[in-house]
Amino acid sequence: MELPRPNPMVLERRAEIVARLKEALPADTVIDDPRGLVAYECDALTAYRCPPLAVVLPRSTDEVAAALRICHAMDVPVVPRGAGTSLAGGSLPTADAVVIGVARLTEVLETDYADRIIRLQTGRTNLSVTGAVEADGFFYAPDPSSQLACAISGNIGMNSGGAHCLKYGVTTNNLLGVTMVLMDGTVVEIGGAYMDAGDLDLLSVICGSEGQLGIVTEATLRILPKPEGARPVLMGFDSSRVAGACVSDIIEAGVLPVAIEFMDRPCIRACEAFAHAGYPDVEALLIIEVEGSPAEIDHQLRLIREIAERHAPEVIRESTSAEESAAIWLGRKSAFGAMGQINDYMCLDGTIPVTELPLVLERIGELSAQYGLGVANVFHAGDGNMHPLILFDANKPGDLELCEQMGADILRLCVEVGGCLTGEHGVGVEKRDLMTVQFSREDLEAQLKVKDVFDPKWLLNAAKVFPLAVTEGRRP
Amino acid sequence: MKTNFTDAQLADPGIARANEILRACVHCGFCTATCPSYQVLGDELDSPRGRIYLIKDMLESGRPADAETVRHVDRCLGCLACMTTCPSGVHYMHLVDHARAHIERTWDRPWQERILRGALARILPYPGRFRWAMLGAKIARPFRRLVPDARARAMLDMAKAPIAAPSRLDEPQVHKAQGSRRGRVVLMTGCAQKALDADINAATIRLLTRLGIEVAIPKGEGCCGALVHHMGREEEAKRFAAHNICAWMAEIEGLDAIVINTSGCGTTVKDYGHIFRNDPLAEAAAEISAKAKDITEFLATLDLPAPERSGMRVAYHAACSLQHGQKVTAAPQTLLQAAGYEVATPSDPHLCCGSAGTYNLMQPEIAGELGRRKAASLEAVKPEAIAAGNIGCMAQIGERTGVPVVHTVELLDWAWGGPRPAKLGNSG
Ligand SMILES: Cc1cc2nc3c(=O)[nH]c(=O)nc-3n(C[C@H](O)[C@H](O)[C@H](O)COP(=O)(O)OP(=O)(O)OC[C@H]3O[C@@H](n4cnc5c(N)ncnc54)[C@H](O)[C@@H]3O)c2cc1C
Ligand code: SF4
Ligand code: SF4
Ligand code: SF4
Numbered sequence: 062m063e064l065p066r067p068n069p070m071v072l073e074r075r076a077e078i079v080a081r082l083k084e085a086l087p088a089d090t091v092i093d094d095p096r097g098l099v100a101y102e103c104d105a106l107t108a109y110r111c112p113p114l115a116v117v118l119p120r121s122t123d124e125v126a127a128a129l130r131i132c133h134a135m136d137v138p139v140v141p142r143g144a145g146t147s148l149a150g151g152s153l154p155t156a157d158a159v160v161i162g163v164a165r166l167t168e169v170l171e172t173d174y175a176d177r178i179i180r181l182q183t184g185r186t187n188l189s190v191t192g193a194v195e196a197d198g199f200f201y202a203p204d205p206s207s208q209l210a211c212a213i214s215g216n217i218g219m220n221s222g223g224a225h226c227l228k229y230g231v232t233t234n235n236l237l238g239v240t241m242v243l244m245d246g247t248v249v250e251i252g253g254a255y256m257d258a259g260d261l262d263l264l265s266v267i268c269g270s271e272g273q274l275g276i277v278t279e280a281t282l283r284i285l286p287k288p289e290g291a292r293p294v295l296m297g298f299d300s301s302r303v304a305g306a307c308v309s310d311i312i313e314a315g316v317l318p319v320a321i322e323f324m325d326r327p328c329i330r331a332c333e334a335f336a337h338a339g340y341p342d343v344e345a346l347l348i349i350e351v352e353g354s355p356a357e358i359d360h361q362l363r364l365i366r367e368i369a370e371r372h373a374p375e376v377i378r379e380s381t382s383a384e385e386s387a388a389i390w391l392g393r394k395s396a397f398g399a400m401g402q403i404n405d406y407m408c409l410d411g412t413i414p415v416t417e418l419p420l421v422l423e424r425i426g427e428l429s430a431q432y433g434l435g436v437a438n439v440f441h442a443g444d445g446n447m448h449p450l451i452l453f454d455a456n457k458p459g460d461l462e463l464c465e466q467m468g469a470d471i472l473r474l475c476v477e478v479g480g481c482l483t484g485e486h487g488v489g490v491e492k493r494d495l496m497t498v499q500f501s502r503e504d505l506e507a508q509l510k511v512k513d514v515f516d517p518k519w520l521l522n523a524a525k526v527f528p529l530a531v532t533e534g535r536r537p
Numbered sequence: 538m539k540t541n542f543t544d545a546q547l548a549d550p551g552i553a554r555a556n557e558i559l560r561a562c563v564h565c566g567f568c569t570a571t572c573p574s575y576q577v578l579g580d581e582l583d584s585p586r587g588r589i590y591l592i593k594d595m596l597e598s599g600r601p602a603d604a605e606t607v608r609h610v611d612r613c614l615g616c617l618a619c620m621t622t623c624p625s626g627v628h629y630m631h632l633v634d635h636a637r638a639h640i641e642r643t644w645d646r647p648w649q650e651r652i653l654r655g656a657l658a659r660i661l662p663y664p665g666r667f668r669w670a671m672l673g674a675k676i677a678r679p680f681r682r683l684v685p686d687a688r689a690r691a692m693l694d695m696a697k698a699p700i701a702a703p704s705r706l707d708e709p710q711v712h713k714a715q716g717s718r719r720g721r722v723v724l725m726t727g728c729a730q731k732a733l734d735a736d737i738n739a740a741t742i743r744l745l746t747r748l749g750i751e752v753a754i755p756k757g758e759g760c761c762g763a764l765v766h767h768m769g770r771e772e773e774a775k776r777f778a779a780h781n782i783c784a785w786m787a788e789i790e791g792l793d794a795i796v797i798n799t800s801g802c803g804t805t806v807k808d809y810g811h812i813f814r815n816d817p818l819a820e821a822a823a824e825i826s827a828k829a830k831d832i833t834e835f836l837a838t839l840d841l842p843a844p845e846r847s848g849m850r851v852a853y854h855a856a857c858s859l860q861h862g863q864k865v866t867a868a869p870q871t872l873l874q875a876a877g878y879e880v881a882t883p884s885d886p887h888l889c890c891g892s893a894g895t896y897n898l899m900q901p902e903i904a905g906e907l908g909r910r911k912a913a914s915l916e917a918v919k920p921e922a923i924a925a926g927n928i929g930c931m932a933q934i935g936e937r938t939g940v941p942v943v944h945t946v947e948l949l950d951w952a953w954g955g956p957r958p959a960k961l962g963n964s965g
Contacts (some may be wrong), residue, residue: 089580092580092582094605096591096594096603096605096606097582097605097609098590099591099594100581100582100586100587100590100591100594101581101588103564104564105563105564105565105566107538107539107563107564108539117577118580144566144569145566145581146565146566162581162583164579164580165579168578184579186570188570207565207566208569209567209570209571209622210565210566210567210568210569210570281721293692334626335624335625335626395567395624396624397563397565397624398563398565398567398623398624399625400563400625401561401562401563401565401622401624401625401627402561402625402626405538405539405560406563440585455538456539456540456560
């Protein structure tokens with residue numbers, strides 16, 4: 062992975078840039094100590110690292126605007142950052158960039174249960190949105206596995222999904238409005254506390270724009286009343302292929318559980334060690350959750366069991382208590398972290414038609430043998446959103462490059478079978494150079510023109526999403 | 538995460554352990570969400586993930602500590618919430634211990650700080666000196682406005698607490714079991730704790746002996762060493778620990794447990810095995826660590842009588858050292874319930890109260906903010922009393938609320954035949 066050459070004119074003026082930021086903002090808002098900057102050199106994709114020029118941690122939309130105005134005037138690139146949990150290098154800095162992080166913007170500004178909305182500052186973590194309304198019987202539906210830590214700002218940046226998005230949709234389906242600061246410091250309001258804007262649907266353009274159009278500081282989100290009940294069931298199979306076929310059949314039959322999650326043996330063991338959820342030790346495990354009244358739950362589970370029985374599962378076990386359900390989900394949501402106990406890994410994110418699951422899982426197994434790198438699988442199976450984790454040794458020279466090649470092959474495979482490069486983690490730098498596999502030059506040009514409008518100087522997170530060759534000439 | 542240590546660096550067992558820990562971290566950021574200092578300050582450098590990164594950089598380069606790294610490591614409460622949260626099993630405690638020792642070795646603190654830290658290390662672990670210092674501070678307190686350093690003011694404020702007279706019960710002796718003997722334990726009487734509050738050990742001894750447990754207080758036991766250990770003063774810490782190991786090994790025959798009722802100390806005693814892993818005392822230290830039990834952990838192994846009273850609503854504050862350091866989470870609450878209390882849990886129960894050993898003295902602003910938040914969340918569940926298993930938390934919370942704060946064991950002793958805790962006052 063290559064980063065653009067830092068702009069020497071910006072590097073030369075570093076002292077002046079920092080001085081102007083410090084002049085405009087409170088003292089503890091600007092970080093420029095080289096030791097401190099090192100800790101901001103990457104997000105959750107640690108294979109790629111680069112300390113920024115400075116970090117700014119504002120406490121208000123006004124402070125964000127003040128910082129952006131200075132960067133705009135001095136032609137300094139900016140990388141927006143939420144909680145830095147991106148797995149695609151979305152918040153990876155460049156050496157000439159100022160990172161603007163919104164982690165201190167955590168206030169809830171308004172809740173309206175009649176209209177079912179919450180308005181808040183976007184540095185607030187995903188799980189604490191639900192935390193703010195759950196005592197009153199509501200929740201915020203999109204639930205990335207990183208929901209404990211990731212911020213709404215990053216969720217909007219990446220249009221993040223999660224286990225329960227099979228039923229409730231991803232971020233874009235639950236986002237009603239934003240306050241966003243443009244690169245020149247202008248503050249704009251887009252959308253609002255209602256479902257559909259009368260004008261051009263800019264909100265859908267902003268959601269998933271990976272910090273390239275503006276810095277989102279406030280958001281209005283849809284909240285929902287908690288379902289009457291929910292129950293996960295564990296189903297173990299003797300091969301990934303069979304489990305994949307079972308998922309495909311469930312979806313085809315038109316049954317819609319709220320979540321269908323898949324884990325294979327390496328992940329099952331790692332998660333069990335952390336969460337003690339009582340997962341069976343099998344080759345492939347599905348966690349299927351259904352919601353509703355007890356009668357609805359029983360009915361749906363009966364249909365799902367009937368389909369599953371055709372695939373000769375080794376185990377079927379329903380959760381019997383709220384504690385057990387919580388442990389089952391804690392384990393699943395900790396999967397990426399828990400795998401760290403075992404190995405370094407690179408987490409991929411591609412989406413395929415659900416019917417192709419068995420084939421793709423088999424092909425990934427073959428690629429694994431071919432490259433000599435292990436693979437663990439854990440993913441949102443109901444959506445066909447795959448997350449193969451390629452296992453490698455980060456301290457062994459050459460292993461990362463091998464891992465990158467294998468990752469590219471897997472993502473090409475996803476596109477080949479009719480899927481796409483990313484399901485929910487975004488393109489970032491990780492899949493940037495593969496965009497040409499999926500999009501023609503004309504397609505890409507149309508996307509670039511959108512950015513031209515919002516950020517004519519191409520200062521916002523410009524090293525991401527599009528292959529560098531494609532953006533050459535636009536970037537300063 | 539990838540690390541960059543040379544083979545020569547890795548030959549040092551301390552660095553080898555640090556490398557093992559760093560390699561397990563996947564930089565997922567989960568731990569940031571439950572870190573109290575990050576909740577207050579909002580800068581990743583004040584979060585576990587940021588500190589891990591600062592420490593990694595410092596150790597890899599092999600350079601002396603620097604102001605920036607020291608500032609952020611110093612702001613860590615050592616509450617270990619990050620270890621509970623981390624799905625990858627990153628042993629932050631051993632990493633930060635190593636970093637603190639490295640800082641202590643290679644960083645010259647400004648003179649005011651050196652004096653403060655030196656004074657704390659020479660006073661707090663010794664109950665006699667601590668009582669005198671408290672008395673001195675009481676005399677100086679009216680002049681606190683004249684003291685320029687917030688940390689020194691915080692020390693004077695500590696003297697608001699009453700000084701407990703030395704208790705005869707805490708002297709070396711054996712407290713015989715009542716009735717037939719069901720077991721035998723050593724009680725670690727603590728250092729700062731008995732200077733601040735003699736009732737906790739008294740309640741512990743009463744309750745245990747009433748339940749048929751013989752309680753030995755061996756000659757020669759003293760401070761567990763935690764206090765200086767957290768300042769990075771490794772050698773001093775080991776000296777304290779070695780004393781205890783020797784004193785307790787003399788009692789080890791037929792011993793059921795070393796009972797500890799200050800959970801901060803408990804966490805450290807349970808880590809003696811690790812601290813002495815490359816030392817001639819390794820085996821004895823590991824044996825002592827294995828025998829160390831929090832008082833509630835030990836009580837939970839006994840057959841307990843039916844409660845004699847019921848109804849009082851108690852908010853339980855889980856001390857970090859107990860819930861994160863020792864992973865003792867259920868026992869205190871189930872015991873309180875078994876003893877007839879109605880137990881309420883505050884919101885954000887995983888967050889530290891800000892006391893954290895000497896943290897409230899060294900970082901009064903952050904500690905104050907955390908204390909305020911903790912007291913508010915406890916009061917919100919409308920308790921008649923607040924229970925905690927650690928004297929530090931009791932003092933920190935007690936200063937910020939009108940609700941009486943008692944040690945869990947005092948409530949248990951009361952419920953099972955002991956006197957009403959004096960801290961609850963006379964009403965009711
Ligand atoms: C263990 C683990 C599990 C994960 N599981 C899931 C999952 O199940 N589903 C899923 O979708 N993702 C998942 N992710 C990926 C990641 O958590 C999401 O992409 C998340 O939304 C990132 O949020 P963040 O706040 O950390 O954003 P960051 O990583 O800080 O940034 C993400 C992107 O958003 C941009 N951005 C950040 N803030 C702003 C802002 N204020 N304005 C404009 N742009 C901004 C950044 O520039 C960047 O491009 C997981 C990550 C980890 C480490
Ligand atoms: S939760 Fe664990 S693995 Fe994740 S960043 Fe924190 S210490 Fe590292
Ligand atoms: S020990 Fe506590 S304060 Fe220190 S990094 Fe971990 S969670 Fe934060
Ligand atoms: S004083 Fe209390 S809550 Fe606080 S660190 Fe110690 S144990 Fe934590």
